[in-house]
Amino acid sequence: MRAIVQRETGSPDVLRLEELxxxxxxxxxxxxxxxxxxxNPVDVKGRKNQGLRQFPIVLGFDVSGVVVGLGAKVAxxxxxxxxxxxxxxxxxxxxxxxxxxxxxxxxxxxxSVDHATAAVVPLVTVTAWAALHDRARVQPGxxxxxxxxxxxxxxxxxxxxxxxxxxxITTASRDESIEFCRALGADQVINYRTEDFxxxxxxxxxxxxxxxxxxxxxxxxxxxxxDCLATGGQLVTILGADTGGAGQKLLFKGATVHxxxxxxxxxxxxxxxxxxxxxxxxxxxxDRGLLRPHxxxxxxxxxxxxxxxxxxTGHVTGKISIVVRE
Amino acid sequence: MRAIVQRETGSPDVLRLEELxxxxxxxxxxxxxxxxxxxNPVDVKGRKNQGLRQFPIVLGFDVSGVVVGLGAKVAxxxxxxxxxxxxxxxxxxxxxxxxxxxxxxxxxxxxSVDHATAAVVPLVTVTAWAALHDRARVQPGxxxxxxxxxxxxxxxxxxxxxxxxxxxITTASRDESIEFCRALGADQVINYRTEDFxxxxxxxxxxxxxxxxxxxxxxxxxxxxxDCLATGGQLVTILGADTGGAGQKLLFKGATVHxxxxxxxxxxxxxxxxxxxxxxxxxxxxDRGLLRPHxxxxxxxxxxxxxxxxxxTGHVTGKISIVVRE
Numbered sequence: 001m002r003a004i005v006q007r008e009t010g011s012p013d014v015l016r017l018e019e020l021x022x023x024x025x026x027x028x029x030x031x032x033x034x035x036x037x038x039x040n041p042v043d044v045k046g047r048k049n050q051g052l053r054q055f056p057i058v059l060g061f062d063v064s065g066v067v068v069g070l071g072a073k074v075a076x077x078x079x080x081x082x083x084x085x086x087x088x089x090x091x092x093x094x095x096x097x098x099x100x101x102x103x104x105x106x107x108x109x110x111x112s113v114d115h116a117t118a119a120v121v122p123l124v125t126v127t128a129w130a131a132l133h134d135r136a137r138v139q140p141g142x143x144x145x146x147x148x149x150x151x152x153x154x155x156x157x158x159x160x161x162x163x164x165x166x167x168x169i170t171t172a173s174r175d176e177s178i179e180f181c182r183a184l185g186a187d188q189v190i191n192y193r194t195e196d197f198x199x200x201x202x203x204x205x206x207x208x209x210x211x212x213x214x215x216x217x218x219x220x221x222x223x224x225x226x227d228c229l230a231t232g233g234q235l236v237t238i239l240g241a242d243t244g245g246a247g248q249k250l251l252f253k254g255a256t257v258h259x260x261x262x263x264x265x266x267x268x269x270x271x272x273x274x275x276x277x278x279x280x281x282x283x284x285x286x287d288r289g290l291l292r293p294h295x296x297x298x299x300x301x302x303x304x305x306x307x308x309x310x311x312x313t314g315h316v317t318g319k320i321s322i323v324v325r326e
Numbered sequence: 327m328r329a330i331v332q333r334e335t336g337s338p339d340v341l342r343l344e345e346l347x348x349x350x351x352x353x354x355x356x357x358x359x360x361x362x363x364x365x366n367p368v369d370v371k372g373r374k375n376q377g378l379r380q381f382p383i384v385l386g387f388d389v390s391g392v393v394v395g396l397g398a399k400v401a402x403x404x405x406x407x408x409x410x411x412x413x414x415x416x417x418x419x420x421x422x423x424x425x426x427x428x429x430x431x432x433x434x435x436x437x438s439v440d441h442a443t444a445a446v447v448p449l450v451t452v453t454a455w456a457a458l459h460d461r462a463r464v465q466p467g468x469x470x471x472x473x474x475x476x477x478x479x480x481x482x483x484x485x486x487x488x489x490x491x492x493x494x495i496t497t498a499s500r501d502e503s504i505e506f507c508r509a510l511g512a513d514q515v516i517n518y519r520t521e522d523f524x525x526x527x528x529x530x531x532x533x534x535x536x537x538x539x540x541x542x543x544x545x546x547x548x549x550x551x552x553d554c555l556a557t558g559g560q561l562v563t564i565l566g567a568d569t570g571g572a573g574q575k576l577l578f579k580g581a582t583v584h585x586x587x588x589x590x591x592x593x594x595x596x597x598x599x600x601x602x603x604x605x606x607x608x609x610x611x612x613d614r615g616l617l618r619p620h621x622x623x624x625x626x627x628x629x630x631x632x633x634x635x636x637x638x639t640g641h642v643t644g645k646i647s648i649v650v651r652e
């Protein structure tokens with residue numbers, strides 16, 4: 001099969017089209033003909049730094065495609081099924097014509113959208129869902145602060161939180177992003193470049209702060225967020241940001257800090273069904289018009305490096321889709 | 327009433343016997359004649375540093391005594407009842423002949439032990455219970471690492487975890503403390519001065535680490551504990567220690583860090599019943615001989631400063647009780 005292969009770290013030039021042997025599906029795997037994949041920040045990170053994996057590496061950790069082969073222990077899928085999944089970050093990804101996908105983490109793709117749109121859904125939706133419902137355990141009527149609501153994870157997170165009955169406060173900076181967050185249903189959008197977000201959140205919550213904060217940004221954002229967290233509040237980072245010297249503040253708030261890494265179920269083979277359940281529900285929400293994944297740009301596989309560069313600008317609203325097969 | 331009053335921070339000399347007006351119970355309060363209180367690390371901290379409160383301050387945040395007055399809205403208690411409670415850290419404590427106690431956080435004292443023993447129970451038991459059951463949510467059969475099992479919170483935590491069916495690994499250093507931990511029922515005691523505790527825990531868990539770690543020590547212990555935390559593990563600090571630069575490690579483990587501060591329910595007047603429920607259950611466990619609070623030393627109120635010095639040595643197994651009225 002043809003694939004975009006990485007044999008060293010560096011600029012997008014390290015991503016090269018090559019011929020690789022077709023993947024051999026394991027007993028729980030689906031062999032999937034890739035129609036589309038997407039660019040996530042984890043692709044850019046993997047291209048630039050690899051501490052854990054050996055080359056050659058195929059990036060692209062979302063897939064939407066068609067089942068063309070089945071492992072011996074697969075249940076619930078047949079050849080010809082249209083499926084989508086977030087892929088194991090420690091196996092070959094979907095920047096390729098074929099990919100092996102653990103069937104326990106996969107689901108049938110939403111029928112109402114094409115592969116290019118379905119492919120932008122899995123990784124960010126699993127992440128946003130886990131952050132909101134498995135970690136922060138938000139409740140209807142609760143306020144939640146979602147950092148970077150216009151981004152890949154953020155734009156799904158804002159919609160899921162609204163569907164669940166939360167009051168959503170989010171952050172953005174460019175006019176286009178702010179407008180996009182409003183269109184997603186965010187109740188308040190804070191321009192973090194012109195306002196101190198923590199101060200503004202306190203104003204918006206009568207000085208109490210919010211009971212749940214999802215940090216999809218990283219860096220100093222998590223530590224700074226402690227200032228506008230309510231007593232007993234839940235902080236979620238998907239980036240493993242440090243809380244710095246905020247230990248005493250966190251203590252006086254009785255806070256909880258969750259380090260949410262969506263890669264764990266497939267990497268560690270624990271609770272892969274958690275992914276599948278989220279994706280089945282997301283497909284249903286999409287088909288009912290209740291969840292709208294946003295494709296900012298579609299690029300062919302050969303231009304995935306351009307997708308990386310776009311992703312790195314931080315000016316993507318929603319997601320970049322990579323079309324492998326029209 | 328007579329009380330040990332603090333009007334400045336400093337050495338135990340700042341703790342002076344004075345005459346203060348009797349406390350006036352609020353509508354939810356019990357007025358309690360103090361028979362005994364205890365020394366907790368929070369007393370020593372409060373004596374040395376006060377950022378949040380104004381002088382004069384009366385320390386002593388445990389009480390066992392007899393109800394001598396009732397606020398208008400008190401239910402479930404009568405004058406003459408023997409009660410015990412962990413006190414609001416932001417009101418006058420029980421280093422005094424009388425103290426006002428929010429009845430919603432209080433419980434009837436265990437009948438099988440005297441006031442001097444009952445008084446060492448509340449603060450550490452609420453803390454250990456909250457850490458184990460409200461935060462880490464340990465399960466029977468799970469391994470739990472409890473740092474400083476011979477200390478005040480630790481010696482209750484080890485016993486509660488064993489009662490709940492956990493495998494308990496704990497740390498201590500002196501022969502006396504190690505022996506004490508074994509007598510409490512700890513399955514493994516690691517001498518953290520002669521062994522690398524994280525390495526040893528990994529050996530004891532086939533390299534997987536433990537799903538729950540309670541840090542009752544502070545400092546570097548929390549950050550170092552990440553190395554022996556299992557995937558999906560729960561870390562609890564009662565001291566607001568920083569996790570330092572461990573963010574990425576915590577992320578790859580999908581960890582959760584809980585900042586447990588037992589002072590919040592009474593300070594913030596949220597869920598004070600949580601304290602009362604724990605103390606009712608603790609009284610029952612004590613009366614059935616299933617939970618054994620350990621009194622390391624009894625001192626009269628006038629010698630509470632000596633209790634502080636003892637506490638600061640770190641060589642106390644269990645707790646120091648302060649007897650106010652024989």
